[in-house]
Structure formats: structure tokens, C-alpha cells
Amino acid sequence: MSSPDFLAAQFEEHRPHLKAVAYRMLGSLAEADDATQETWLRLTRSESRQIDNLGGWLTTVVGRVCLDMLRARKRRGEDSLEARLPDPVISRADEADGPEQQALLADSVGLALLVVLESLTPAERLAFVLHDLFGLPFEQIAPIVDRTPATAKKLASRARQRVRGATPPPDPDPADQRRVVDAFLAAARGGDFDTLLSLLDPDVVLRADGGVLTGGMQVVRGATAVGGQAATFQRMATAATTHPALVNGLAGLVNTIDGEPISVMSFTVVDGRIAAIDILADAERLAQLDLASAED
Structure with a gap:
């Protein structure tokens, strides 16, 4: 050589x-x-x-x-990543x-x-x-x-x-993380606000990045405020096909409609409750990600 x-x-x-x-x-x-x-x-x-x-x-x-x-x-x-979510893996x-x-x-x-x-x-x-x-x-x-x-x-x-x-450390067991995410998804689909609220940490943070057309990243803090997005979660859970995935090593979801990705969600689970939800819904950036393996 x-x-x-x-x-x-x-x-x-x-x-x-x-x-x-x-x-x-x-x-x-x-x-x-x-x-x-x-x-x-x-x-x-x-x-x-x-x-x-x-x-x-x-x-x-x-x-x-x-x-x-x-x-x-x-x-x-x-714009810094404080104004947009970083690229998910x-x-x-x-x-x-x-x-x-x-x-x-x-x-x-x-x-x-x-x-x-x-x-x-x-x-x-x-x-x-x-x-x-x-x-x-x-x-x-x-x-x-x-x-x-x-x-x-x-x-x-x-x-x-x-x-x-x-950033408190997430629960280490992936199975425990996934059970909480599955429960969240079931509560969202059923419109079960009380159960959904019980799964959220009191200080939960929701970050949603829909791209420049939606004004960049929107941040919602606190269980009551995040729980107030229940109708949005329900629309996502019922309209989209959800694919369990690892998002930066944590339990997450890739959501598609007719095979096209509409969002990637990452959940930080701490002590059995969701402490953070990060949602990338920027169509331009989603198109640049390799999501095929997560959708198999």
C-alpha cells in the first residue's frame, strides 16, 4: 500500500x-x-x-x-441553534x-x-x-x-x-423510555388529557421547529402549557403513521403521511416522566435526513 x-x-x-x-x-x-x-x-x-x-x-x-x-x-x-433545533441522528x-x-x-x-x-x-x-x-x-x-x-x-x-x-440525565433503560412514549402516544390518540398530563414532568419543555416559514423554533414550558397542546398531539397521532425510532439515542418517533415524513419527535424521559419533547417539522430539513432505516 x-x-x-x-x-x-x-x-x-x-x-x-x-x-x-x-x-x-x-x-x-x-x-x-x-x-x-x-x-x-x-x-x-x-x-x-x-x-x-x-x-x-x-x-x-x-x-x-x-x-x-x-x-x-x-x-x-x-441564527444559533437556540433559534432552531439541531439536526437529529x-x-x-x-x-x-x-x-x-x-x-x-x-x-x-x-x-x-x-x-x-x-x-x-x-x-x-x-x-x-x-x-x-x-x-x-x-x-x-x-x-x-x-x-x-x-x-x-x-x-x-x-x-x-x-x-x-x-438537562437532567434521562432514564438509562431504553425499554422504560419507550413505555412512557407509547403511553403518551396512546393518550394522545385517545384524547385522554388527564393521562397525558400525568406523563409530563411539571417543568417539561416542548421545542417545536417548523422552519423559517413558521417563525423558527417555538418553546412551550410547563406541564399545563404543554398539555394544552393535546389537540395538536391528537391530530398528529391519528393522522400520521408513527414509526418508533431512536433520536440521538433516546426514544422517539418518525411520523409520516403517505410515506412522506412530517416530523421527528424526541422524548427525554426522567424518573418515568417526559421532561422534554423536541419536534422537528421543517420539511426542508426533514428531506435532508436519512429516515429510511427508521421507517423499516
Whole structure:
């Protein structure tokens, strides 16, 4: 095998991990692909024979690329993911296919967490993602953000406090999550408001993103207010065909009408109640997702 082919083969072994890092940093599957490709280009322009730890080098580079992309996004004044839901990662409810899919779904980094990460500064987000989610030491993170290791540690600590306060950990058993979602779906179909309300955490958050034509992401907070959307849930549950799916590793639904996707729903179940419902109903973005495996 020639040297370029050997380098390409080595990079491909790391690609799932690099895309997982980029996805958590950027919340966009397309941008994660762009960041991973840019990392490959930088590798081809480097003195690769002098790299002792290729995995560490690549993770550092993709971190720098993502940091630059986040800063550029803010300079351009683009809408953040606080104004739209991040791209969901969809798989069948009973499996996660392939190493890239498994890497993206690892640790159940749900849509709710990605929304919170978007509220952090780029440096805070990088420090938290690389240290807390991927275990990189602060000595390796510090030069990426042009800080000392002690300052990088403080960045991650601030981010951690905000994340923990906003996103309680979901129930770990997928079967328990699915039972709650199935009960929610049955209550919605039957118009059973009392049962539906009993399944909601008092502080439940509903985020619904219908795209720019609907004004972007709408947020509803509290069980009473979310329960007040019962008529909408009932219309969805009765008009659409619902397909159980994993959405970012959590129990979710892909809803279709005549085979065309109309929404993807993710449920964060905490202590047997639904603490968050995230709904992507933007037809343009749904068309870009690979939903075939979830609908089998």
C-alpha cells in the first residue's frame, strides 16, 4: 500500500470519532462533515510522518476547525441553534447501525443537550465537549483555545454547571423510555388529557421547529402549557403513521403521511416522566435526513 493510501486508511479509522466530535461541537450533520473533511485536508498538508499520536492530533485539529466555524458563525450573525433545533441522528428503535452511527449516538447526547451547548461560548463548548464527552486532558485542550490548562478547566466547569442545571440525565433503560412514549402516544390518540398530563414532568419543555416559514423554533414550558397542546398531539397521532425510532439515542418517533415524513419527535424521559419533547417539522430539513432505516 502506498504512503497516501496508508494515510487515507488510517484517517478512515478515525473518521467516526472525528464526526462525533464535530457534531457535538456544531449541532449540524452537514457542518460536521465539512469539519471532518477539512481535518483530512490539513492532515494531507502536514508532515504526517512526524505525528506520534495520530488520534490525538486529529482530535485537536477537528476541535480547532470547529472552534473557527463557531466563531465565524457568530461573526456572521447567523441564527444559533437556540433559534432552531439541531439536526437529529435517527436510527431504528432496536439498533444503531455502523461505527459512525454508533459514535454519533454514544452517550445519548440528546437534542436538549445540544440546544444547551449552543448557548455556551465557543471556548466553553469546546472545553466541555473535548473534556467531559471525549476525555481529552486540559493540557491538550488549552492550546486550542489559547488559554492555560487551568483556564481551560474553568471554561469546562462553567459549561458543566449550565448543562447540569438545564438537562437532567434521562432514564438509562431504553425499554422504560419507550413505555412512557407509547403511553403518551396512546393518550394522545385517545384524547385522554388527564393521562397525558400525568406523563409530563411539571417543568417539561416542548421545542417545536417548523422552519423559517413558521417563525423558527417555538418553546412551550410547563406541564399545563404543554398539555394544552393535546389537540395538536391528537391530530398528529391519528393522522400520521408513527414509526418508533431512536433520536440521538433516546426514544422517539418518525411520523409520516403517505410515506412522506412530517416530523421527528424526541422524548427525554426522567424518573418515568417526559421532561422534554423536541419536534422537528421543517420539511426542508426533514428531506435532508436519512429516515429510511427508521421507517423499516
